[in-house]
Each structure stands twice: as C-alpha cells, then as structure tokens.
Amino acid sequence: MSTTSATSATTTADGAPVPPPIRWFGTTWVDRGTAYWLRRALVPLGALAATAAGAFALRLGVSGVRISGAAPLTLLLTLALGLCSAMAGLRNWKILTEGKESLTGWAAEEKQLAGVWLVGFVGALAVYFARSLVEAPGEGLKRAAYDQERATWHRRRAARAEREARRAARRRA
Incomplete structure (x- = not known):
C-alpha cells in the first residue's frame, strides 16, 4: 500500500483508492x-x-x-x-x-x-x-478527497480499458 499525500487515501494492489479512517469511526x-x-x-x-x-x-x-x-x-x-x-x-x-x-x-x-x-x-x-x-468530525474533508480520488481512478480505469479494447481490435484485424 502506498500513500501519495498526507490527506489522500491509500491504494490497493490494483490502484483503487481505499478510504482513510477517521478517529472513532474507522471507515x-x-x-x-x-x-x-x-x-x-x-x-x-x-x-x-x-x-x-x-x-x-x-x-x-x-x-x-x-x-x-x-x-x-x-x-x-x-x-x-x-x-x-x-x-x-x-x-x-x-x-x-x-x-x-x-x-x-x-x-x-x-x-x-x-x-x-x-x-x-x-x-x-x-x-x-x-x-x-x-x-x-473531518468526514467532509475526507469524503471530498476520497470521492475525487475514486473519480480519477474510475476515469483512468475506463481509459485503460478503452485503450486495451482498441489494441485488441487492431490485433484481430
């Protein structure tokens, strides 16, 4: 697991963001x-x-x-x-x-x-x-950062899937 900044969530092996815990609330x-x-x-x-x-x-x-x-x-x-x-x-x-x-x-x-x-x-x-x-306490900040990281991750994942689909189509053709 890696951390990109002090306020960002950690990521899983596939790069998906994991929500940061909040004191007393965890995730x-x-x-x-x-x-x-x-x-x-x-x-x-x-x-x-x-x-x-x-x-x-x-x-x-x-x-x-x-x-x-x-x-x-x-x-x-x-x-x-x-x-x-x-x-x-x-x-x-x-x-x-x-x-x-x-x-x-x-x-x-x-x-x-x-x-x-x-x-x-x-x-x-x-x-x-x-x-x-x-x-x-602190949920609004963590939720905004987590939602932004999830949106970025989904965009990158969709773009990666699209590139791989184009490559596969070129290989078939």
Whole structure:
C-alpha cells in the first residue's frame, strides 16, 4: 500500500483508492451503515462528557486559587482559561472543517503555542462535540478527497480499458 499525500487515501494492489479512517469511526463513514450511526450517536455524548469533565476540573483549579485568597489572580486565571479555550476551539473548528493544511498565522503554531492548546482543551472538546452533531468530525474533508480520488481512478480505469479494447481490435484485424 502506498500513500501519495498526507490527506489522500491509500491504494490497493490494483490502484483503487481505499478510504482513510477517521478517529472513532474507522471507515464506517463511507457506507454509513448501522455501526456509523451508532458511533454518530455515541461520539457526541463522549465529547460532551469529556467537555463537562474538563470544565469541572478547570473550575476546581480556579476555585482552589480563589480559596487561597488571591482574588485578582482568580479573575486573571479565568480570563486566561477563557481566551485559551476560545483560541483552541477556533483552531479545532478550522482543522475539522478545512483541514490542518489551511491553518495560517497563530493557529498554525504547533510548538510555540502548545501550552495554549493544552490549556484550551475544553474549547477544543466543545468544538469537537458541536462538529460531531453535524458529521463525523473531518468526514467532509475526507469524503471530498476520497470521492475525487475514486473519480480519477474510475476515469483512468475506463481509459485503460478503452485503450486495451482498441489494441485488441487492431490485433484481430
């Protein structure tokens, strides 16, 4: 099996494209069978539970700072957590709707803003939950790439079959 690019599907021995798997969904998104719809129901619930658990953990952390008597620090910490969550959520939304290659500017910074992405995990989880209500997160991008690769493969296969038919007809004549 070979991979032509980061977003393209792998191919089988005859060159037919194979759909790339999506986290939690595998390749069930292609046929949209029973397993896909079951996962489509469970993934948002899991993402919502993870978002709630993360928000609760952050609330406990902020409460600990508040109890310590550092009231001005509590407000600053709350603002920082909100800003990090908003930035991580915006970045995650762009990744899920347009792909990681489309990130530019501050959203494209992996290592420099790793702390922001880590602290803003609640925003990223909330966006994952919201996106999973619409589709399997990232499905639209993968489906478009897979459909394009399948169309190209079918065109090439038809052209190859046509050339071979012409050659066979010339040999018979």
